[in-house]
Amino acid sequence: MDSPTSRGGSSTSSGRSSVIDSLRGCTLAGLRIPKEELRKKITLPEYMRLAMKEAIQAKNVEANTVTQLYQAAHTDGAEPPDMPESPLVVFINSKSGGRHGPELKARLQALMGEEQVFDLLVVKPQEFVQYGLGCLEKFAALGDSCAEETRGKLRVVVAGGDGTVGWVLGCLGELDKQGRLPVPPTGIIPLGTGNDLSRSFGWGGSFPFNWKSAIKRTLDRIADGRICRLDSWNALISMPAGEDLDTPYSLKATEETPLDQELEVEGELPEKVSCYQGVFYNYFSIGMDAQVAYGFHHLRNEKPYLAQGPISNKIIYSGYSCKQGWFFTPCSSDPGLRGLKNILRIYVKKVNSQEWEQIPIPSSVRSVVALNLPSYGSGRNPWGNLKPEYLEKRGFVEAHADDGFLEIFGLKHGWHASMVMVELISAKHIAQASSIRFELRGGEWTEAFMQMDGEPWKQPMNKEFSTFVEIKRVPFQSVIVHGE
Template identity: 30%
Template sequence: VQRMVLDNQELILNRLKDIRKTSIRQMNQTRFYIVENSKSIVRVNLFVGGLPPQLSPEEYTNILKDELTIKTNVVSVSHVYQAQGAVVLEISCFSEAERIYMLVKDTTVNDKPLNVVVIPEVMASKIPQNCCPLLVFVNPKSGGLKGRDLLYSFRKLLNPHQVFELTNGGPLPGFHTFSKVPSFRVLVCGGDGTVGWVLGALEEIRHKLVCSEPSVAILPLGTGNDLGRVLRWGAGYSGEDPYSILVSVDEADDVLMDRWTILLDADEPAEGAENGIAEPEPPKIVQMNNYCGFGIDAELSLDFHHAREEEPGKFNSRFHNKGVYVKVGLQKISHTRNLHKDIKLQVDQHEVELPSIEGLIFINIPSWGSGADLWGSESDNRFEKPRIDDGLLEVVGVTGVVHMGQVQGGFRSGIRIAQGSYFRVTLLKAIPVQVDGEPWIQAPGQIIISAAGPKVHMLKKSKQKQKKIGS
């Protein structure tokens, strides 16, 4: 990176013309910014992640001394994120910052590679009161090559320091950079899993943000994109002008959405304890935004997940991914199960008798399986009309793969079972479970689903015509 200072009378356009004579690419990458005419102080901030969690600042400093041989006279730990196993280093020497940056990339601690991000200094006091900057997260692995292209496009349209690549350190470096900004919005470019990742990180760090409840917009790059559909951002990105996307985010409406906590407490002990003695598996907590499925729905997700792990290079388009879902679904058509005999359900302290089903699904948003309306639109005096901010989940059953296909084709709805705010599910045997598309086999035991913390602020694309694109 080259840094040049313009003369007081020099025109920016003339400098750009001179650079263009040498290289058009260099001209496109040139950025101009204003700095205060004051004595400069060398201060480089590096975010270092991948460290062991829940250590003290002194323990992190000792690890960095051992692994990176940091010079404590020019390097200090300015922030510690214990739960995430990350620190921010403040360095007063450019050469030492460069050395640490390069060394971290080749360093592992407890067999886990470290990651490093240069953190820009945001002068929050200089931001106008009516200004609401945009923090952009891009998952370059989502949407084939579209994620990577969007990363470059947004870095051209915005200050590059506003745009963060999620594969390098996750969402935390971005939230740390904006931690002192009084008001900002977030744009997440990725699938529903990426959105859940960012919302989970926001929940963990919101107490350290001046703007503790930023509103979140979605540019859907995944396969299902159910949350993006509900918030009117569409079924998936198909090459729209990135500038028009930024305008849509600016004009979007703020809405609230429930999030849910799922406590998984297995009764059976886990294998692999010391001396061959089995130990109880500790309770596990996961967060849910969209839906949670038990049985056939989760089994299909699990088969898809295994297929993607075997050949990840083939899963780079929504069309191929949906084709794999259809294939694994066809293989399950003739299978018969009795899920209702393997599960007990309690809703708001009341036992609920389950019908004969193969899949049980808890839905928070009115879109499931790439846009299907599982609950249905028919009026029903037994239940309230579902909303994403009503503090309620809808419980629906499906009888098998054929029923699921009919729901996704718009020919049928699921079997309405219950609606409530607190659920206890008892698993009598190990069955497949999926939360927001992430599947696994859950051992027998108790599962409790309840509302999680405050509702999150989401951005819903406005129905009004965009007015700012031509201005």
């Protein structure tokens, strides 16, 4: 399997601008793919499509309508179904992509069986995994070789932003836990603002201008593209009980879960703790960048008319960054805006080490980011393409999305972040780690800000007891279709 930065799949595509990505889509390549030929290649037999739809709606693979569809397709004299060469199903977030979402959904339904296009506002990916794929598996168990082959060849398309892609990947990952293999590979149609997952795997940073013709080419590439692997990371938050945490979708409350016992906690622990867990694919961050993102998200929710698309989102985001003091307030002028060193400790397991080690935090750093992909903040690579001699000197290895390591770096302030993003300078390299523990203690701070894959939240802090964030790699690697 190739990683997005390995030979044959360069990461340079992650740094291309959205405009260039869109212009690359303005090609006649899509016009050269006959519609009927594509439809035959990717469309499931009708009885399978209808049976999957019925199973999902009934939330029961044993529903009478499902059984009847199977029996009708396998009665004596029934014509054998045509086996698709590369069967696809699509998940689309019709709210993403501005006005393009509903139009794209209609276009996709016209290119394949309507029942193969799932609107995430109606059908959740976990329902498809349990009942849709469960239906195919039931048919295969009954001796349906076409259903068995379709289940084995099936690929998934996600039309949405990074959050939507992560949601679908997480649900598909449950198949590995349940022993229901293979896990279908996933291709991406970018509809979000940043689209860093899409960029990292060659699907571009924006929706192409001529999408009506380009979409045929995209589906064909997903059907035939090579397969890559992607690490995902579990974040466990353990905090003193009693504080309310307004969690984003990516975090869920869970039963009390102990921290890694190999690393002892200094000081006293509270009698009761509240725990939350979630999975991220791109990054986890603490500090000013998350605070700006939190304010922007709330502003956009309160005044949705201000954010009508990716460009307006970025303009508003930049303005909000200035308003929050990310650019114009010195670190020392306000305890609430000073460096993270005052409230944060970082422990890691470094490359080629199984021992926990505390690492220093530069005093000027106001945001700490743990990065998995070579794309952050709409296609930038703040970790950089480091020279072999520097890697050796720092004890680092070349960064890939499937190497089992997170790259930890710091941003000092908005000006520093801006220069990092345009690649005039590099971020403050802190560590490269297979496991991370962040420990936060309040002091004069009553709250901090965190975000996972663009979903920010306000994290309350306690003066007497620490809040911990422990990050470890999920054993299963997601399966991604590369676009180049």
